[in-house]
Amino acid sequence: xxxxxxxxxxxxxxxxxxxxxxxxxxxxxxxxxxxxxxxxxxxxxxxxxxxxxxxxxxxxxxxxxxxxxxxxxxxxxxxxxxxxxxxxxxxxxxxxxxxxxxxxxxxxxxxxxxxxxxxxxxxxxxxxxxxxxxxxxxxxxxxxxxxxxxxxxxxxxxxxxxxxxxxxxxxxxxxxxxxxxxxxxxxxxxxxxxxxxxxxxxxxxxxxxxxxxxxxxxxxxxxxxxxxxxxxxxxxxxxxxxxxxxxxxxxxxxxxxxxxxxxxxxxxxxxxxxxxxxxxxxxxxxxxxxxxxxxxxxxxxxxxxxxxxxxxxxxxxxxxxxxxx
Amino acid sequence: xxxxxxxxxxxxxxxxxxxxxxxxxxxxxxxxxxxxxxxxxxxxxxxxxxxxxxxxxxxxxxxxxxxxxxxxxxxxxxxxxxxxxxxxxxxxxxxxxxxxxxxxxxxxxxxxxxxxxxxxxxxxxxxxxxxxxxxxxxxxxxxxxxxxxxxxxxxxxxxxxxxxxxxxxxxxxxxxxxxxxxxxxxxxxxxxxxxxxxxxxxxxxxxxxxxxxxxxxxxxxxxxxxxxxxxxxxxxxxxxxxxxxxxxxxxxxxxxxxxxxxxxxxxxxxxxxxxxxxxxxxxxxxx
Amino acid sequence: xxxxxxxxxxxxxxxxxxxxxxxxxxxxxxxxxxxxxxxxxxxxxxxxxxxxxxxxxxxxxxxxxxxxxxxxxxxxxxxxxxxxxxxxxxxxxxxxxxxxxxxxxxxxxxxxxxxxxxxxxxxxxxxxxxxxxxxxxxxxxxxxxxxxxxxxxxxxxxxxxxxxxxxxxxxxxxxxxxxxxxxxxxxxxxxxxxxxxxxxxxxxxxxxxxxxxxxxxxxxxxxxxxxxxxxxxxxxxxxxxxxxxxxxxxxxxxxxxxxxxxxxxxxxxxxxxxxxxxxxxxxxxxxxxxxxxxxxxxxxxxxxxxxxxxxxxxxxxxxxxxxx
Numbered sequence: 001x002x003x004x005x006x007x008x009x010x011x012x013x014x015x016x017x018x019x020x021x022x023x024x025x026x027x028x029x030x031x032x033x034x035x036x037x038x039x040x041x042x043x044x045x046x047x048x049x050x051x052x053x054x055x056x057x058x059x060x061x062x063x064x065x066x067x068x069x070x071x072x073x074x075x076x077x078x079x080x081x082x083x084x085x086x087x088x089x090x091x092x093x094x095x096x097x098x099x100x101x102x103x104x105x106x107x108x109x110x111x112x113x114x115x116x117x118x119x120x121x122x123x124x125x126x127x128x129x130x131x132x133x134x135x136x137x138x139x140x141x142x143x144x145x146x147x148x149x150x151x152x153x154x155x156x157x158x159x160x161x162x163x164x165x166x167x168x169x170x171x172x173x174x175x176x177x178x179x180x181x182x183x184x185x186x187x188x189x190x191x192x193x194x195x196x197x198x199x200x201x202x203x204x205x206x207x208x209x210x211x212x213x214x215x216x217x218x219x220x221x222x223x224x225x226x227x228x229x230x231x232x233x234x235x236x237x238x239x240x241x242x243x244x245x246x247x248x249x250x251x252x253x254x255x256x257x258x259x260x261x262x263x264x265x266x267x268x269x270x271x272x273x274x275x276x277x278x279x280x281x282x283x284x285x286x287x288x289x290x291x292x293x294x295x296x297x298x299x300x301x302x303x304x305x306x307x308x309x310x311x312x313x314x315x316x317x318x319x320x321x322x323x324x325x
Numbered sequence: 326x327x328x329x330x331x332x333x334x335x336x337x338x339x340x341x342x343x344x345x346x347x348x349x350x351x352x353x354x355x356x357x358x359x360x361x362x363x364x365x366x367x368x369x370x371x372x373x374x375x376x377x378x379x380x381x382x383x384x385x386x387x388x389x390x391x392x393x394x395x396x397x398x399x400x401x402x403x404x405x406x407x408x409x410x411x412x413x414x415x416x417x418x419x420x421x422x423x424x425x426x427x428x429x430x431x432x433x434x435x436x437x438x439x440x441x442x443x444x445x446x447x448x449x450x451x452x453x454x455x456x457x458x459x460x461x462x463x464x465x466x467x468x469x470x471x472x473x474x475x476x477x478x479x480x481x482x483x484x485x486x487x488x489x490x491x492x493x494x495x496x497x498x499x500x501x502x503x504x505x506x507x508x509x510x511x512x513x514x515x516x517x518x519x520x521x522x523x524x525x526x527x528x529x530x531x532x533x534x535x536x537x538x539x540x541x542x543x544x545x546x547x548x549x550x551x552x553x554x555x556x557x558x559x560x561x562x563x564x565x566x567x568x569x570x571x572x573x574x575x576x577x578x579x580x581x582x583x584x585x586x587x588x589x590x591x592x593x594x595x596x597x598x599x600x601x602x603x604x605x606x607x608x609x610x611x612x
Numbered sequence: 613x614x615x616x617x618x619x620x621x622x623x624x625x626x627x628x629x630x631x632x633x634x635x636x637x638x639x640x641x642x643x644x645x646x647x648x649x650x651x652x653x654x655x656x657x658x659x660x661x662x663x664x665x666x667x668x669x670x671x672x673x674x675x676x677x678x679x680x681x682x683x684x685x686x687x688x689x690x691x692x693x694x695x696x697x698x699x700x701x702x703x704x705x706x707x708x709x710x711x712x713x714x715x716x717x718x719x720x721x722x723x724x725x726x727x728x729x730x731x732x733x734x735x736x737x738x739x740x741x742x743x744x745x746x747x748x749x750x751x752x753x754x755x756x757x758x759x760x761x762x763x764x765x766x767x768x769x770x771x772x773x774x775x776x777x778x779x780x781x782x783x784x785x786x787x788x789x790x791x792x793x794x795x796x797x798x799x800x801x802x803x804x805x806x807x808x809x810x811x812x813x814x815x816x817x818x819x820x821x822x823x824x825x826x827x828x829x830x831x832x833x834x835x836x837x838x839x840x841x842x843x844x845x846x847x848x849x850x851x852x853x854x855x856x857x858x859x860x861x862x863x864x865x866x867x868x869x870x871x872x873x874x875x876x877x878x879x880x881x882x883x884x885x886x887x888x889x890x891x892x893x894x895x896x897x898x899x900x901x902x903x904x905x906x907x908x909x910x911x912x913x914x915x916x917x918x919x920x921x922x923x924x925x926x927x928x929x930x931x932x933x934x935x936x
């Protein structure tokens with residue numbers, strides 16, 4: 001399997017009114033070609049800003065350092081013009097709320113044709129033809145009606161399909177999907193996730209799926225990275241992660257979510273997510289960890305391979321592979 | 326106010342240097358008004374005593390802003406004029422708030438017929454150009470400072486009523502108001518504790534900016550001979566009297582005019598930043 | 613459970629009038645709640661489950677008379693409350709509290725936590741308010757230090773705890789929980805669910821739990837009602853609904869839930885086509901027939917009656933009749 005995207009030691013700080021927020025604290029991850037990589041975590045863990053860093057769509061008060069190697073190029077060293085070639089063409093993105101990415105004042109037709117013409121140098125007729133093809137690809141067969149509609153006349157699920165269609169217009173090699181189904185009902189969520197997987201098989205792109213929903217991860221992803229307070233704490237094959245979670249945070253998350261198949265007791269994680277303005281020293285999870293040792297308060301654990309397709313950043317596993325007692 | 330909040334406000338002010346300047350100007354204005362008798366080089370002339378030997382003198386070391394057609398020191402009169410201007414600003418806006426805010430709260434919270442009646446009344450007031458309305462009232466009531474203040478306040482309150490009504494309508498739909506109702510809290514207490522504190526910020530911002538406009542409009546009334554009467558030192562009046570001398574004795578209307586201009590700008594600068602300070606997403610505890 | 617139900621809802625209806633066009637006189641109705649009936653025993657949790665536009669939240673709000681019902685009756689402890697004069701209803705209303713989806717919006721941002729919780733207590737002329745507030749805070753797992761904070765200074769989970777503490781202050785018996793955890797992170801969601809469950813055990817609270825999240829529903833509720841376009845399609849105990857779902861909609865809804873176990877990935881599942889129709893133009897007959905994989909001609913014409921497939925397990929489907 002060849003690596004498509006590799007993020008190395010990515011640090012991101014935001015200079016804010018209240019001080020500097022240390023939002024990403026040395027993130028390392030690799031996304032292979034043709035895989036669905038899930039990035040899970042709670043609000044403020046840094047999963048969305050990681051994706052915005054990849055596209056270099058960050059506000060002006062951001063300080064970014066590290067490497068983001070995509071198809072052999074370090075994205076952080078590209079000029080803004082080169083970056084525009086990457087965005088949309090090589091890496092596409094869809095968001096939680098498709099309404100906010102569509103202009104409410106223009107018909108779908110106008111918006112799709114504009115986007116298609118932006119990069120493909122073709123005339124309007126051809127662009128329209130291409131738009132229709134794309135809509136069919138995302139299972140919106142009633143293309144004429146859709147193209148003549150304004151965004152508000154369509155349902156949330158349809159809008160998300162249109163966003164996917166637009167994201168696909170250049171056959172990207174990476175699709176970043178940031179909570180693409182969070183605003184949708186479960187039955188529609190199922191449709192959209194299935195659609196993404198189908199299209200992935202057909203067009204051979206990789207997916208970076210950002211979500212807080214472990215159920216969605218289990219059902220769609222090949223590999224998973226768990227984020228906590230700006231760090232990747234565990235990366236593993238999806239089966240491995242759910243069957244054999246190593247990091248106390250991952251274990252805690254899995255114990256805290258209800259299972260629709262049966263009633264099991266829920267074990268909530270104690271405490272709250274720390275402030276990134278003043279994050280805990282050492283391992284950022286230590287104040288909430290039941291297994292914290294003195295070293296956890298002082299030294300930040302590195303992400304270390306535990307087995308072939310499983311890495312964990314925790315002092316309990318830093319020297320040898322051993323289970324939490 | 327907690328220490329950290331004072332620091333927060335200071336930070337906002339330092340970042341918005343212009344509004345800090347505005348604030349300094351306003352504070353300076355207040356000090357000037359309070360200590361006018363000590364600050365003015367010729368307090369007697371400021372109160373109206375003529376000094377005909379020195380009439381229409383250009384600015385000099387003796388009279389920094391020159392003298393007017395009765396030889397009075399323009400600087401002294403501008404300093405005393407700050408008193409009138411501040412009184413007008415504070416009185417007009419507070420009177421406007423006093424009438425406008427309760428009516429707006431009532432209209433927004435009660436809705437229905439109460440709302441319709443109150444809003445139609447504001448519509449009537451708002452359908453006149455404000456200065457024209459103030460002028461009409463002023464003419465009816467007669468000349469003088471008090472009447473000018475009343476006239477301006479009467480033409481002013483409907484703006485606050487509208488503003489706060491809109492806020493009240495959106496806030497009364499908030500879950501916390503719904504909860505208060507379900508907990509058996511009376512309507513008056515809901516208005517006082519839940520609606521008013523959450524609705525007032527934009528009105529305070531507007532009120533601050535309006536202080537500048539109130540000074541401007543009061544000056545306009547004075548200019549037209551309806552507000553403050555001579556020999557009281559008032560900026561508008563001074564501009565009015567000085568306008569005929571502008572070509573040959575530029576300092577006479579220019580300095581009071583500048584005073585009006587700077588004050589109006591200062592209030593606007595501060596108002597803009599107040600919006601940020603009072604922003605409910607940043608901190609909501611200044612009231 | 614043969615005792616007097618705490619809450620009995622009979623054929624509840626809430627229609628919202630809307631004008632089709634700006635100047636048209638013709639008024640249409642959105643039938644947000646269209647003939648909902650159920651009972652709630654003391655100490656029981658009934659979950660109202662449905663997708664956006666199913667009318668689950670409107671049902672909760674209409675029971676509390678936050679919306680005046682268009683038709684039907686609601687009995688609280690045997691007393692009919694829908695037609696009761698507001699002044700009289702206010703006293704009963706104290707016994708019925710609501711917890712909102714967005715905890716922040718249910719707390720006045722300009723009041724301290726102390727004042728938020730103390731407000732109804734002062735109204736009730738409680739002595740030693742601060743002590744009582746502290747006690748309530750401890751009941752929901754907060755400490756004295758939270759008392760002087762403001763809503764924006766505490767986390768979402770803590771905000772929800774404050775909202776619950778405020779409700780506890782008036783000793784309610786019935787709580788409408790409107791998606792109380794859907795705005796919270798998963799680790800915090802479990803804290804709030806456990807808190808609600810413990811409070812129910814301690815105080816015999818009755819919950820109407822409104823949710824779209826079937827995993828949470830499975831965890832917290834005793835009985836479940838599945839709603840679609842303003843109507844209850846199926847109602848039964850949590851076991852009946854999850855283990856033996858009868859209505860095609862329930863079945864598909866259950867299959868759509870993402871399961872946190874990758875081993876389930878390979879199982880082929882039915883994907884429900886289409887989307888929920890507009891409640892402005894609900895389909896004829898069975899409202900679900902436009903998306904139902906088993907729909908027959910009769911489904912388009914005749915609205916099905918409820919069929920009791922098991923004791924307490926009602927299904928509104930023509931197919932269930934056939935099965936029986």
